[in-house]
Amino acid sequence: MAQDFRLPDLGEGLPEAELVQWLVAEGDTVALNQTIAEVETAKAVVELPSPHAGTVTKLHAAAGDVITVGSVLISFDTEEGDAPARDAALTQATAPDQAASEAATAPEAATPDASAAEPNLVGYGAAARSGERPRRRARAVGTRATPSDTAVLEAAPHDAIQIGEIADRPAERPRSTPPVRKLAKQLGVDLALVEATGAAGIITRSDVETYAARVGATAGSPMTPSSAAVPSPTAPSAERVTRTPIRGVRRATAEAMVRSAFTAPHVTTFLTVDVTATSELVASLKADRSLQDHRIGILAVAAKAVCLALTRHPALNSRWDEEAGEIVEHHYVNLGIAAATGRGLVVPNIRDAHELTLAELADAIRELAETARAGKTAPGDMRGGTFSITNVGVFGVDAGTPIINPGEAGILALGAMRRQPWEHRGEIALRDVMTLALSFDHRLVDGEQGSRFLAEVAHILREPGRAMLLR
Known part of the structure; x- marks a missing residue:
């Protein structure tokens, strides 16, 4: 039926x-x-x-x-x-x-x-997937395509059987992530020709790059039968502008930032701090064999410092409920971590981050980032955040004025950590220095509260001690 x-x-x-x-x-x-x-x-x-x-x-x-x-x-x-x-x-x-x-x-x-x-649901059951993907009958190479064949190949172009490489086996769609498919499109590589080395038959970025290098080494050999229609990424374009539809993550981010900027009165305060002790702590933890799998870095330490400071400065962990006419103070920390992806900026959050140890925070941040880069962040993981961190230092930037994630009271930006002359114990010495920038909603947070919170985060980063490994 x-x-x-x-x-x-x-x-x-x-x-x-x-x-x-x-x-x-x-x-x-x-x-x-x-x-x-x-x-x-x-x-x-x-x-x-x-x-x-x-x-x-x-x-x-x-x-x-x-x-x-x-x-x-x-x-x-x-x-x-x-x-x-x-x-x-x-x-x-x-x-x-x-x-x-x-x-x-x-x-x-x-x-x-x-x-x-058909109820309005996400998914229709939790049955385990079969290990075998359905195979379609391969069309013999060189035979004349019927209209129905053409329609099928246009709908699922990866089903096409490529000359000389996989003509003797049934067609099977390649499995890959959106960033890998984007890379393959840029390089003009048909994923059906690429051998997968990833787990569960997933084509990885290195698989695409390896194939592109191998095929490109043969002069005049196309990567795909239709590669003549694929423009070279480096070829000059006759068009003077490129127009990209505003949709998906880019539209959602833009709408959220405009709503935040024109709803919450932003105030940003800066503080430059000597983080040499934190830098040395991170180095010692990386050298500890029992902690090597956790990859603890400066972001994880800053996340722990924020969680500790929020418990003592609850105004930074609240939200403005306009409809109810109330200020809602959270007794937990859902810590948002801004992640730059090929699809745009996303801010998934770590649930109950205040209950995690430093090692557990590092693991959660790594998993969050990997999921975001693969474009697999679940919608639910981007709801309910109470405070956020953005690490602009990874781009070599010293400071910025971050915009608050809607529904939160503040966001902390971490600048680049630089080795430079600094006053230390009455003398000038080379120290690791970082600038912190805190933006907060002035409806919820007074200048004194915001300044004291930022000073406490800085104090923890200046002298992290053993408290960073505790819950």
């Missing part, structure tokens, strides 16, 4: 999403819960699982299209017998905290007939 799958509410009440890529094509046979597409919201890249087992009959959008919630995304021809399994998966996927969202969005997201069969 024919079934349509409509784009669900992806958990944030966002009205639309951009289709990044299809992982299936028309004519494919798919299993229940198999990932069929990747879509990008204003928060993150999300994988969509199939709510049906059957054959794909129609793809209603192309990569790059912006689809509104409730619009038909894909159509299936299913067996009557898959209904019990689908219903069980739907029941399993329904979570209490989504009930309100479903009730609010379901009337708009689907027609009366469709809403009964």
Whole structure:
């Protein structure tokens, strides 16, 4: 029987999403819960699982299209017998905290007939994925493509069988992350030709670079059959400007920053501090074999210092509730860490960071950064932050005036750590020096409170001691 799958509410009440890529094509046979597409919201890249087992009959959008919630995304021809399994998966996927969202969005997201069969959910069950990805019949090289073949190859270009390299085996879509696909596109590399060395058959950045170097070494040999149509990254363009649609993370970041800048009265205060003791602490911890796996750096130490200071300066760990006419003081710290990614700036947060040791904070920061760079940060990880840190020092910048993340009272910017002459114990010596910049919401934080908080963070970085390893 024919079934349509409509784009669900992806958990944030966002009205639309951009289709990044299809992982299936028309004519494919798919299993229940198999990932069929990747879509990008204003928060993150999300994988969509199939709510049906059957054959794909129609793809209603192309990569790059912006689809509104409730619009038909894909159509299936299913067996009557898959209904019990689908219903069980739907029941399993329904979570209490989504009930309100479903009730609010379901009337708009689907027609009366469709809403009964397809609740507005993220995912359709937690069944484990099969280790084998579905294979499609390979079209013999050199045969004339039928109109249906052309449609399938346009919908999923990685299915094409390439001459001389993989003509003897069935086509299988490559698995990779969005940054790797972007790199492959820039280099003109077809991922179907690249041998994967990553875990679970994932194509890594080095796999793409290695393949590009190998193919590029042969004069006149194209990387893909259609590489003539792919412009060289270094080739001069006839266009004098490049226009990029404002969408996804870039739009969400811009809207949040404008809302913050024109809602919360920002004040920024600066303090330059001798962090030589912290630098020496980090060096000693890195040399400790029992802590080598944790990769403790200056950012982790600063995060611990912020958590300690926030417990004694709660005004910096509060929010302004305009609707309720209240100041809400948090008795926990959800610490946001600003991460620059290829898709734009994201600020996921570490839940209950105040309860973590220095080593645990370092692990959480590393995991957060790796997830963000891969474009896999979950929307829920970017909600509920209470204070944020941005490390502009990694770009060689000494200081800045960071904009507060909406809903928070403050944000701390870490400048570059530099070795320079500094007064130390009555003499001039070479010391490690860093500038801290604190922006805070003047509705919530007075100048005295902000200054005392910044001074305490600086004091901890100046003399970290053993307290940095405690909860």
